[in-house]
Amino acid sequence: MKELIETIVKPLVDYPDDVLVDVVEEDDRIIYHLAVNKSDMGKVIGKQGRVVKAIRTVVYAAGASQQKKILLEIIE
Structure with a gap:
């Protein structure tokens, strides 16, 4: 799943080397x-959150x- 997220996000951003995906596993959820470069945050979120959705x-x-x-969370 981590590779899937990276495959989707890296072509969208200007700094693909700054794309990081961390995984936290809990009892009932993953x-x-x-994390992306601050200048790429808007590209990942998109207008009205459409891209991240x-x-x-x-x-x-x-x-x-x-x-x-x-769950997928975007952190700054």
């Missing part, structure tokens, strides 16, 4: 923390087979 939709659909809830 949280993916996405689309990314989350793809990630949640890909993780539907797992028994844990999946």
Whole structure:
């Protein structure tokens, strides 16, 4: 899943080397923390959050087979 997030986000940003995805696993959920360069934050979020909503939709659909809830958070 980490590779999927990186594959989606890296082409969107100006600094693909700054894209970092950290994984935190808990009992009932898996949280993916996405960090990008500050100047790329707007590109990842998109107008009215449309881009990040689309990314989350793809990630949640890909993780539907797992028994844990999946969350994607963007951190600064």
